[in-house]
Each structure stands twice: as C-alpha cells, then as structure tokens.
Amino acid sequence: MTKTINITLKVWRQNGPQVKGRLETYHADNISTDMSFLEMLDVVNEQLTLSHREPIAFDHDCREGICGMCGAVVNGRPHGHQKGTTICQLHMRQFNDGDTIVVEPWRARAFPIIKDLAVDRSALDKIIQAGGYISANTGAAQDANNITVAQNIAEKAMDAAACIGCGACVAACPNASAMLFSGAKISHLALLPQGKPEAARRVTHMLRAMDELGFGNCSNERECEAECPKEISIVNIARMNREFIKAGFSSSVE
Amino acid sequence: MILDGKVPGGPLAQKWEKHRFDLKLVNPANKRKYKIIVVGTGLAGGSASASLAELGYEVKTFCIQDSPRRAHSIAAQGGINAAKNYPNDGDSIWRLFYDTIKGGDFRAREANVYRLAQVSNNIIDQCVAQGIPFARDYGGLLLNRSFGGAQVSRTFYARGQTGQQLLLGAYSALMRQVGMGRVTMYPRREMLDIVTINQKARGIVVRNIINGKIERHEADAVVLCTGGYGNVFFLSTNAMACNVSATYRCYKKGAFFANPCFTQIHPTCIPVHGDFQSKLTLMSESLRNDGRVWVPKDPKDKRPPTDIPESDRDYYLERKYPSFGNLVPRDVASRNSKVVCDEGKGVGETGLAVYLDFSDAIKRDGRETIEKKYGNLFAMYEKITADNPYETPMMIYPATHYTMGGLWVDYNLMSTIDGLFVLGEANFSDHGANRLGASALMQGLADGYFIIPYTIGGYLASSSFEKIDTAHPAFENSEMTARKQLDKLLSINGRRTVDDFHRDLGHIMWDYCGMSRNDDGLQKAQGMIQELRVEFWDNVLVPGKNEDFNQSLEKAGRVADFLEFAELMIIDALQRRESCGCHFNEAFQTEENEAKRDDKNYRHVAAWEFAGVDKSPVFHKEPLDFENVELSQRSYK
Amino acid sequence: MNWLTKTIGASIGKKLMMAITGLSFIGFLMAHLAGNLTIYGGKDAFNAYAQKLHTIGPVLKVAEIGLLVFAVVHVLTGVWLFYQNYNARPQKYAIKKSGGGRTVGSRTMPYTGLFLLVFVILHLSNFTFTDKSQTTIYEIVSSTFANPFYVMFYIIAMAVAAVHVSHGFWSAFQSLGLNHSKYMPIIMVLSIVFAVVVGVGFGFLPIYISFQA
C-alpha cells in the first residue's frame, strides 16, 4: 500500500574531479514509498531547482536495472542494501519514516568523480578494449548451429554475461578491484567454444589493462559478489585466475 | 513531391543480391581515406561502427551515455527473430517477410522488409560467432520460442536479456575496433546539429556533456542511429535519455520525417502509480503465453481479484478473439485494455489496469515451471509493485514502447539529405504501422551489420568530395545556432522546471495521440502543444551554466525539440484519414471495432518536410506498391 | 624471463605467489603441529622428536631455506598488495558497510599477517636460533612458558594465526582458480576446521607445558 515517509538525505556534492567535496543535508518530505530511489532524487532535484540551487548530478538511464548507468553508495552499500538490486530499482518502501540516508559516489582511483554522484567509468571500457571480445569480423560467420554448446555451459556463460558494467563491484571492493567485472567477461568468453582460440591472449591483455588502470588487487573478500546487482559469482574470478595461470605458464602469449 | 524509394528492379527475392552487385565498390586501399561519423551505439550504431571499421573506413562514433554499452537496446527482453526454421515448423524467409509486412498493416516497403527477412539468418550466425549466449537445448543446439503472436517459433533469446546480450556483442566488436585505433569513440556527447555543405551531410556539431564544450566533427558521411522518440509521451518504456533531438534537428536541416504518428503502445507494462513516476517498465510480452488477461464483469466489483469467481470475470481477449486469445498483436491487445478501462472495469488504485493472471498456468504446470520461465520477470514485478504475482494476478496497462516513424530513408537507408544515412529505430523503414515482437533487434542489426556496409560504399564510390575542415562557415553556423539555443534556455529563468513541462506534454500526447485518436482530440491537442511551447520558452527554469555537467540543460534541449515534434505527430495523425496498425482513428473502424484501412487513398508513407517552427510542414508521399503480397484485413478472431 | 616477471607481477600473479607460499605454510603448520603433539608424550618423546628431526639434516636445511624464501616472498608480496590496495581508493567512504562478503579473517589479513611476522621472528629467536648445547629443547620450551606473559603472547599469536588461515585457507584455493561448486563448500568448512585446529592445537601447548612445569 502506498504511504509516505519523511527522510533526511546526506548527499555528496563535488563540483569536479579536482575540487574538494562534502556531504550536504537535504530533507525530503512526503516521499511515496512506491517511488524508486532515483525518483526520490528527482523530487529533491525539482525542489532544489525551484529554490534556485543546483540539482544533484547523478547518472541513470534505463531505470530498470539493465543499462548499468546508475549507481551510488547508499548508507555504505553500493546500490543500497536490497540484494540483487540496482539503485534505480531500489524502492523507498525499503526505508522507514525518519531515516537518515547517506549517498556517496562510487569511490576508486580508477573512477574519478565528474560531479556529485556521477563518476567516470571509462576504465571499464578500456578493459574490454584490451580483449573483451571474440575477433569475428562481420560476414565471416558459419551457420549458427554448426557450433554446439552444451546447455549447462551456455547457462554458465550467460550467468557471467549478465554483468551490466555498473561498477558496483569496484565500489564495494575494499581494494577497489575490478576482478568481478573482468572475471565475468573473461569467463563468459572462455566458456564458449567460440572464445577459446583467443582465450590466452584475452585474459593476459585484459588483466594487464586492469592493473594499469589503477584498480586494486583481489583479496577474495567477496564483497563484490555480495553487492553485485546481477548476483554474479566469484566462481568467475576463479575461472579468470585459472585462465591467467594457464596463459602465463603454458601458452605462448607474453 | 512523390518520393522515390529507389527500390531496385527484378523479382523480390533477387533485388538485394542484384543491388549489391550494382553498387559501386570503394577500393580497399582507399577506404581509410574516408571518414564516417556514426551517431549512436545501440544495436544499429554499434554494429555499423564495428562493421565499417572492419572494412577499413575511419570511423568516429558518438553516444550520450558514459559508455557505448548503455544504449537503450540493452533493455530489450524478449528476443530476436530469424527465419532459420530450426524447429522445422514451416518458417521461411518468405513467411517472416509476410508476417512482418502484414503485422505492420501493409504500411511498409516490401523490398526493405524482404531484405530484412533475408539477412535475419546471417545476424544469428554473426551473433553466435561473437559469443552471444543464446538459449540452447540439451544437445547444444539453439532454441527458439514463439513470440509476439507468431505462429512459428522463430525467436532466438538469451533469457529475458536478449537485447543486452546482442548489444554487448556489437559493443565488443566496437571495442575491438576502438582498441585497434580504427574507431575513435566519443561518449557523453550529444549531437546538436548536422552540418551540410553543398547539399551533402559533412559533419556534426556535438556538446560534450561533461564540460559543455561544443565540438565540431567533419566526415564524408554521417550515419544516424539514435533510436526512437517514445519519450515524447514523457512516460514510456524508453530510457531517460531517449530523444527525438538528433533526428529532429536533421529534419530541420532538410531530412524528411516519415509517419511520425506511428507509435507503438505495448500492452503489458506495469501501470502508472503516481505523478512522481519517471518511467514505465515493460513486462515481457512472453507473459501472455501463459497469463490470462481479465477484468471484473461488473465495474462496481471492487473485491480483491482472488475473491472474484470465474463467472464474474471477463476474459475479454479470449472472448473477442477466440483463435488468438491472449496472443493477439500488441496494438489489438492494447486498444482492448483501454476499451475495458474506459468502460470503468479497470482495476487497481487508478482504475487504469487489467489483470494478467497466472493462477491457471500455475495450476496446470506447477509453480516451478512458471518460475523457470518467468522468475526474473516476477521478481522484477514484485520489486516495483510489492505484489507477489504467484499469489495475486499481475496488474498491467499499455505504455508507449516503440516508434515506427522516423526519418525517411530510401532502399539504401539514405535520407533526403545526401550522405545522411539513418539506421535502426531512428528510421521509418521496416515496420509499417505496427511492429511485431522481436523484429526491432533484427532490424537494428540488419541495418548495421549487413546493409550499411554495402550501401555506404556505393554512395562514397559514386560521389565526389571536396576537402573541407571544421572552420567552414556551415560549421560556424551550426555551432552558433546551437549556442544561441543553449544560452536562451539558460537565460529564461522562469518558474517551471523542464520535467514539469515534459510531463504536461506527455499527458497531452497520451490523452489525444495515444492508443485511440479522433479529430477533435487531435485538433485540441495541437492547440495545447502550441500554448505549452510558448509557455516553455517564456517560463522554463534551467539552472546552472553551459560549461558544466548540467543535466537540466541537456533535458531542456530535448524537451524543446519534443515540443515542436509533438505537433508534427498530431499533423501526421490528422492527415492520415484511415486507421492502420497502431494508428487508430475512431472515425475509421470496422463493425468489430478494428482498424479500418483505406488502401485506395492511404497506401503510402507520409513524409514531412520542415518549413519553419510555426509553419505547416510540407507533405510528401511515397506510394507503397505491393506486388508480392495481397493486402488483407488483419483478423485475429 | 620477461614473461615470467610479467606473469608473476600481474595482480593475479602476485596472488598466485601468496597462495603457493601460504599453502606451503599451511603444510608446514600441519607438520609442525603433528611434531609438537609429541609434547603430550612427555619430555623424552619431545626431545627424541627434535633429535630425529635433526638427523634428516640436509633435507631439513633445504626445507628451512625454502620456508625462509617463501616467507620473504609472502611477506614482501603481502605488503606490496596491501600498499597497492590501499592506494586504489584515495578518497575513503564516509560510511562503508559490508554486504556480507567479508569475514574477520579477510578484513584483517595484512594486520594478522604482520603480527605473525613479529611472532615468527620472536619464536625463531627463542626456540630455533638459541644455544642448545647446554640444554634440551624441552627445557627451553618449558622455561619460556614458565613466564605467564609469554604464554599469553603465544596464545594470542595462535589465535591470530587461526584468524589468518580461516580466510587464507580457502582464499588460496580461490586464488589458484580452484573454485568448483562441488568442492568449494567443503573447502570453506575445512578452512574453519583448520583454523580451529591451529588455534587450539598450538594454543593449548603452552598452557599444558606451563602446568607441567
């Protein structure tokens, strides 16, 4: 049933990557519990705008949990505390009247802040550029059913491929590591027969890119898996480790 | 003016083959001398950028989001069609072609649709080669499902995330080219204008969303893949950044806009539940395979759905369309929901919803089976509404979903501006007056992977290009105009926010130019839009400055275009004196309340030419000749 | 050799080093614990065990040197990882809560590790690099544990070791890529079992000895 709540927000405001930021307090009254978290921020922004203050900048697009554009740390939890949920799908019924909610951007060396809650995640694209693909020029493909993939393998590949690239794993990781993101892509492609020819090169190059971009190392804290809105498993990190060790010691890739 | 679609001659099945042979080729060594701009990185733009770069062209690609992987194609759930006939159930290229053209209520160009069906199979091959994890059988072969009312199983899918997987495939191909330095990627850029020099598209002007810098980029051809304009309704299943601006600004520069009033309203979406709402969420069409749609027979019946006995329920789709039942095409299903809600039988707090009930399916197949099929959708529904669809029926209502209208293009996908190609949802080409499920993904990828690589070569090889640079006065002009508009928006300093105007516009469009239209309403809406537009330019409040990450300013520019474009939709709807597909004018209906086409007078594409903001656009038509299919009245009884 | 430094120097390579060295310490701990159990057999049994150990001479030397090298690798790599990880997030969160992935063990690895380093150095200087010509190892041990502070320190150190391996054990398997849905649950249980064995097994010894004395 619809009801309304009053909440206090502490939102990180920062004008650019170089300047200092701070938490600012706002009150949001009569918030319908049917609203999504971002709709609540829309309401706050409307009020800020009308009172000639700058609205809060935050990234978002699909608002249905699939594009991976949204993301903020809510009360210390990336995308908020609801399991398997992006912030655009987090609803205000998850909060209580009178709550104070602290909202911060993803924090990582590799994700410089653009403004307020919006960060630059182009490092994730760079990891993919380093090898997160199968080299198959358009037009060169054989008939689709010439390649068979056992159902359980296809399902596992799909589990990994479900990553939306939001960066919550990096935000959640105590070391700001992008291992779950990288592991998911590497697993997705390494599992499939189509991905095998390039597997060694892929994992080596992607991992090198990840390291160079300033992400931390994995210490198997499992926070990424716990916070991933698509609940991607660290089994994929293990698979990447395996692939990497294999590539490092038993392939000709350097 | 009568528009020429440049459809090649010869028998339907050989047209594309023959045309590919007739198109001039660019010498491989020369390809790298040509610069191509691609705007948009959805299925259309992503696949086009990658394929063109693979051929050797120098490609620059732009998108609004922070990464090309976030284009709205990512949200498509259901699947992608192809005429593989793997299930051996009677499918063929011809059948896919026929279903698509009939589904579009005979308002699309035959040759284009046939070509689409032809390349559909190559798309699946390409996607599998890229590693897209499509659903598979135990034996490891690809699985299909039936979708969107088709009577064969031809839809390939990757759980409920087909669009995501296909887009990530195109994105990875694109990233590969970026990594190799053959594509330069410009994310967080919004296209503000197309630059034409000597009647040819030669570049674009974009705004860097992070710092507000206006940038100029020149090229030998521009490929526009900027998606649909469903957000003219404010609430839609589209992402927040979906806009008409890119196509509309090309329209203002001379590209004709075709069939703008053809907008698809999808029947199964989560209903609106408050003024604060920012978007509507689609519940995949596949739900109608097992869910039964009903409302209480008596409008006064306010009992909870589980207390209403069978005898007091009206399964209106099954009643009216015994052979298709709950699986009638989208436009039919949507319109019928509206009808029963207008009769006061709607359910939920607002009365604007109908039930989609799984209790029979759960009884028949067991909860586990249903969970396997739709678990993720049920979970999503519960997250948004806090209702558990295993126990109580879902509530659904139609919502704007897809726009069949778009920039007019010929068989080569080139607009009326030379060198401006338009792909994917941004063009008008293949879906006529109504799009069938799982065919937009197919079209986007067909355009990008398999059509533009040939047709753009033909254009480049047969045109001559003078050397230009971005200091050219045409760039100067475009930038000036864009800057002026941005400054104007920032200086009005009125009392209403951008969203406030957008919401108002959405209400007008939904009420008068939505599922059901009539002349009075459309005329009234036109006046209201004009007034709203005047008020916007007088009273909008856009905070901040241009040289900043200013999301209000971004939105303001888009809404400004919607406010002009909405009127074009109304004009188009008024002009079409018939009902067809999604365009239902109450004055033109059969005795059974179905859309009644007027093939004699309206078997054409309406293409509009810009004449000035407050001037009537100029009407042009492209007559549609059906040489291979017989025009029939769609019937799903 | 470029490929080797590149492989080992990569983030996964470093973890590989941690895992191999860590697992070998675990192996060492098991052997060490098994040997130490002879204490319960009394003074002679324990001294005999120590004697026996030294008769295998060169093998023991190799093992000792191996352990030393591994220890250097484990410590240096651990510190390096810690430094890089700390730097990967220059601006910390105002509020950060766990989503349920971390454990006491995982969040304290660098600290428990450093504590263990201090302990190991003390431990070696007390028992290994000490003059044993005038006395037996049993006497050294029992005189050391006559001091209650030392007993306390030793017990705490063993608790810390237990915490370190409670994460380290399964984590090493994960780092090596050995995560399989059939076996991982067993490894997770073994992690805890091993931690308890280390903590109780080693931790009880000083208490036992101090009571004996």
Ligand SMILES: Cc1cc2nc3c(=O)[nH]c(=O)nc-3n(C[C@H](O)[C@H](O)[C@H](O)COP(=O)(O)OP(=O)(O)OC[C@H]3O[C@@H](n4cnc5c(N)ncnc54)[C@H](O)[C@@H]3O)c2cc1C
């Ligand atoms: C919820 C949902 C579910 C769907 N399910 C299905 C389905 O199951 N099967 C099916 O076939 N179809 C489905 N569709 C339709 C289909 O997804 C889309 O029609 C199709 O993906 C559009 O692709 P596109 O490449 O043309 O555009 P988009 O994917 O929308 O991409 C547009 C691109 O253009 C860029 N852009 C836009 N404007 C500008 C600008 N001004 N400047 C710079 N860049 C710009 C954007 O950044 C983006 O990169 C669904 C649609 C929705 C909304």
Ligand code: HEM
């Ligand atoms: C008896 C002694 C020790 C044992 C049995 C041991 C065991 C282990 C094991 C098995 C791991 C897991 C490796 C992995 O995750 O792949 C580990 C990690 C670690 N060890 Fe030790 N270790 C010991 C001593 C030390 C010492 C002396 C230090 C000193 C710095 C140390 C620091 C670390 C650190 C920092 C990690 C975490 C590395 C990371 O995940 O980033 N350890 N240890």
Ligand code: FES
């Ligand atoms: S806005 Fe797309 S995932 Fe949240």
